[in-house]
Amino acid sequence: MAIDHAMPVLVVDDYSTMIRIIRNLLRQLGFENVDDATDGSAALAKMRDRRYGLVISDWNMEPMTGYELLKQVRATPEFARTPFIMVTAEAKTENVIAAKKAGVNNYIVKPFNAQTLKTKIETVFAA
Amino acid sequence: MPAPDSNPLAGSDGAVKHAVAPSLADVVRLAEISAAASQAFSQLLDSTIVREMRDIAVHLAATKREIGKLQANDIKNVRIPAAGNELKAVTRSTEAATNTILACAEAVMAADASDPARYKALVDEKMLQIFEACAFQDTAGQRVGKVVETLQHIEARVASFAAAVRAQDTPGPANDVERERAERRRRLHIHGPQDGGAAPDGSDLKDGRQAEIDKMFD
Numbered sequence: 001m002a003i004d005h006a007m008p009v010l011v012v013d014d015y016s017t018m019i020r021i022i023r024n025l026l027r028q029l030g031f032e033n034v035d036d037a038t039d040g041s042a043a044l045a046k047m048r049d050r051r052y053g054l055v056i057s058d059w060n061m062e063p064m065t066g067y068e069l070l071k072q073v074r075a076t077p078e079f080a081r082t083p084f085i086m087v088t089a090e091a092k093t094e095n096v097i098a099a100k101k102a103g104v105n106n107y108i109v110k111p112f113n114a115q116t117l118k119t120k121i122e123t124v125f126a127a
Numbered sequence: 128m129p130a131p132d133s134n135p136l137a138g139s140d141g142a143v144k145h146a147v148a149p150s151l152a153d154v155v156r157l158a159e160i161s162a163a164a165s166q167a168f169s170q171l172l173d174s175t176i177v178r179e180m181r182d183i184a185v186h187l188a189a190t191k192r193e194i195g196k197l198q199a200n201d202i203k204n205v206r207i208p209a210a211g212n213e214l215k216a217v218t219r220s221t222e223a224a225t226n227t228i229l230a231c232a233e234a235v236m237a238a239d240a241s242d243p244a245r246y247k248a249l250v251d252e253k254m255l256q257i258f259e260a261c262a263f264q265d266t267a268g269q270r271v272g273k274v275v276e277t278l279q280h281i282e283a284r285v286a287s288f289a290a291a292v293r294a295q296d297t298p299g300p301a302n303d304v305e306r307e308r309a310e311r312r313r314r315l316h317i318h319g320p321q322d323g324g325a326a327p328d329g330s331d332l333k334d335g336r337q338a339e340i341d342k343m344f345d
Contacts, residue, residue, distance in 0.1 A: 092316070098316050
């Protein structure tokens with residue numbers, strides 16, 4: 001599947017710096033239409049207002065984590081098929097397994113580079 | 128059961144045995160024997176109790192000295208707040224430096240390169256700002272060093288105290304807040320960043336972990 005670079009992308013992270021970094025990397029990859037949220041519940045609120053083509057989320061946030069967001073997204077019929085990439089410092093095998101079980105499309109461990117993000121987005125849309 | 132009119136002092140042969148009244152001398156003698164016996168017992172008891180009380184007092188005094196050496200008030204009121212402030216300052220300076228560097232990078236990326244001289248001047252200026260921003264590393268390193276020193280100070284005192292009172296750890300969280308936090312972290316798989324090496328249980332991903340994760344998505 002060809003990647004639609006005009007699609008809205010939602011970046012979810014509780015650190016404004018990380019949002020800024022991912023937003024810049026996405027811009028370099030050709031994605032200009034980027035929104036952000038600082039936790040899972042804020043992300044869900046945005047997703048109810050706008051249909052996103054991709055969600056890139058951190059795991060460890062308060063009050064709603066990225067893991068809970070992922071489960072909510074997959075449990076909600078209108079978002080259930082939205083591509084979801086986890087970008088997190090949580091690097092235990094149990095985290096990756098839990099995320100896969102919950103329906104994550106791919107998983108990136110922080111710190112990461114632009115090439116990894118690019119490859120993961122391409123992999124998700126090629127599937 | 129004896130007949131109602133039988134004599135309680137009668138023996139099996141029915142003969143009545145008359146009790147002999149003790150003399151005053153007998154009573155006094157009995158009292159003396161009893162007093163001597165109880166005095167010996169009291170002395171034994173007293174010396175045991177006194178010895179145990181003395182031991183307890185010595186132990187309490189030693190524990191009190193160890194508690195004093197903990198300097199708990201100094202740790203609670205001075206050292207931990209100071210360490211917290213140092214870490215907050217590190218976070219602030221790191222964030223400020225990152226924002227400066229990001230702003231410089233964004234300015235360079237957004238700059239018009241059609242005028243090479245002007246573009247070079249802008250790049251030079253932004254690179255200089257990036258170098259300046261990176262200076263935070265020096266002070267951040269010193270601040271982290273102070274926090275490590277505080278942790279070592281606390282560690283040394285707690286270790287000394289634990290050894291002195293032969294402390295036995297009580298497993299589990301110390302209070303409900305700690306319990307709820309631990310439960311949330313367990314339920315939501317929150318562990319935070321890992322070191323490069325494997326965890327003692329071998330359950331985390333080793334160096335090159337992104338490659339290991341990638342295999343899980345092949």
